[in-house]
Amino acid sequence: MSLEKKDEHDHEGWMEERDLTAVEERYLAILMWLDKRLRLVDYLELLEDMYYKVNLQMPKSHTEQYGLDNKFWYWYPLYALGSFSTLAYLIAAVSGALLGFYYAPAAAASAGDPTVAYTSVTSIMVDLNFGYMLRSIHRWSAQVMTAAVFLHMLRVYFTGAYKEPRELNWIIGIVLISMTMVFGYTGYLLPWNQLSYWAGQIGVEMALSIPLAGEWVAQLMFGGFTLTQATLQRMYILHVFFLPFLVTALIAVHIGIVWMQGIAEPH
Amino acid sequence: MSDNDTPETETDGGTGIVPPDDETPTWSERKERSQGLSRLTYEYFERARREDQDLRQESSYVERDVLGFPAWPHEMIRNLALSSFFIGMVLFLSATLPPEMLPPADASSTPSVILPDWYLYWSFGLLKLGPLNPELALLGGQKLMADRTYGVLANLVVVGVITIVPFLNKGSARRPVEQPFWAAVGVFGVVFAFTIAALSVKNLVPIGSHLLFDLTFLLPFVFGFITYAVLKSMREGYMFTLNRRYYRLRPPK
Missing domain, CATH: 1.20.810.10 (Cytochrome Bc1 Complex; Chain C)
Incomplete structure (x- = not known):
């Protein structure tokens, strides 16, 4: 283990230590390239949030509840x-x-x-x-x-x-x-x-x-x-x-x- | 994306949908780097969300256990039917009752009847409230403002009063029978809208103008009082049925 402080944002190194297929590698490379420029992660977060919200159980409406x-x-x-x-x-x-x-x-x-x-x-x-x-x-x-x-x-x-x-x-x-x-x-x-x-x-x-x-x-x-x-x-x-x-x-x-x-x- | 591939226990019932749990980053965690007002906003969001959740958990409200009424085709077909009927009505009206074209504008000849469109009659009628403009003794019998200013002010007052209704009438009552007074106020307003409209076209109404002016202010009160009396007498029976249904659904513990 080196004394050098590990760079948490060294995505390339992180990719190397994973065992990725060629497709996954390409995909990640493109994703990172885009993310660096367009901050895609923020939008993904929004989408994820929406996904949960859409799938929430809605409460019964007043008309439904009381027939x-x-x-x-x-x-x-x-x-x-x-x-x-x-x-x-x-x-x-x-x-x-x-x-x-x-x-x-x-x-x-x-x-x-x-x-x-x-x-x-x-x-x-x-x-x-x-x-x-x-x-x-x-x-x-x-x-x-x-x-x-x-x-x-x-x-x-x-x-x-x-x-x-x-x-x-x-x-x-x-x-x-x-x-x-x-x-x-x-x-x-x-x-x-x-x-x-x-x-x-x-x-x-x-x-x-x-x-x-x-x-x-x-x-x-x-x-x-x-x-x-x-x-x-x-x-x-x-x-x-x-x-x-x-x-x-x-x-x-x-x-x-x-x-x-x-x-x-x-x- | 966990680096160490330890198989996690499935908690989602195979749907792949997992509700946010303790490990989901909270808003404040996500936005930790933000400063000042935005930081404050997210902190508030966090609190509000927690409050919402607590309220949900402690309240007795019922979650949907069946699928709702399907939007397609049931809801859509009803909406389409109603919309087509409505558009058909507009087309029918325009085909059978086309607008007339009046003579061109002429500044030198005043027509005998000057009227705005029907939906502005009430406003036009409010401009003719000159007789109600008080002559103040304090000003030596002078009027505080000109009659026409008084009329414009009356318009503003009416719109203003309607605007602040939600801040005057609070509470959860919805039906007119639950609140005879506010229903009576509503009926007063509706009848007044009609009588003031009649006042604005007074040269077309076959009643003496003094009688019409008196009726304009008398009739709304008459109808308001009738509404109040009727609803008040209906109220007991209605509230009985409402309460019975309420306690049937939620029997007292």
Whole structure:
């Protein structure tokens, strides 16, 4: 035995003293080479951990334990409202992306009186093949999503599903329902017809009546104190850029938390 | 990877799956080199895991002894059926009730009816609460804030109150019968959402506007009280059945 301190990390020496086949040797060499560069061991550790977690015995759920299946499936349609609103969101996303190919958010008047935005919507409805149906699907999926979201909130309230440990998800849900309504509002303004215009007017007045920050908010959201091209442009960008990102991310978090915590089942 | 090939006793029942035991490195062992906050995090994880395990061992909860309801095909087919039905409903609605296109925006002509979409009626109605804005004697009969600021504030208050519900109503009760008061609050809210929506479209509702304004605040209370009374009277019977089932499943020792 040498006096020299043994190098614990001398993997080559360790390989030599083992009796390895050629395949094992190659394998280990490649593994070490990769590990030195990519720290594979850390990921293996994660995988190992996951493997044990997946194979754990799950506890019986409340419904299983107390034989409440009959109750749960009886109320199941109400418990599906969350997935229904997600589904409607997806339909609206797809149909909305298709509508976006043909819509132009310009409030400037084209040759005649109506604006470019208005004429692009009418041309989608009148000239484009399947365009009327597309707009109809987009509008109805939005309406149904909003309705489903409201009913979902009522279901959660009346079954007490917001209680500990689900407070955070309730708050995320409130943010999501508000954003759904902003989604609806911004979408409502895009055709730039009479109702859009005057709903936009109400929005500007609401923003202006906020104390202190009112004018700043009106500038930020509506691009001014009267409705102009800037307003339509901002509504459009909110509707097709900011809100989709935020809402999709929040829905993912919302569902992720439900997945982690499990569904609050009826008693 | 043990260098000395001593045959170990099999403890895994041949499945090859071994739960983490004393020899499995703990989080703190794995992360011994880390410092400061991350070190603290892992130490906490370690404690939390131990606590979890202790709770599991001492509690009476039942582990799954049979396979659960299979996700495929049972669960998947139910979900597919429901989803297809739902998508079908959306397509049916859009085919039969397509949206109309109103006249183009015109800043010079105000339409007789200005409305947001239906889901914003409640918010629109809250903007019309001017008559409730108090004229304070302290300010010499002046209002503290403009009516429209008051309306926007009402919106914020409503959303804020809904947000803090989980922090007001605690406990493990789930059914409305277990908590008549909170169910009544819920019914109050729902009815108020409808009445305030009706208030927002008051020129379309064939009732006098003063009566409508009074009903807006009266009806939610009426329905709330009815809910409370009904649930309170149902409560005893319900709790009896619940308790009977509970004690049947867990007979008192």
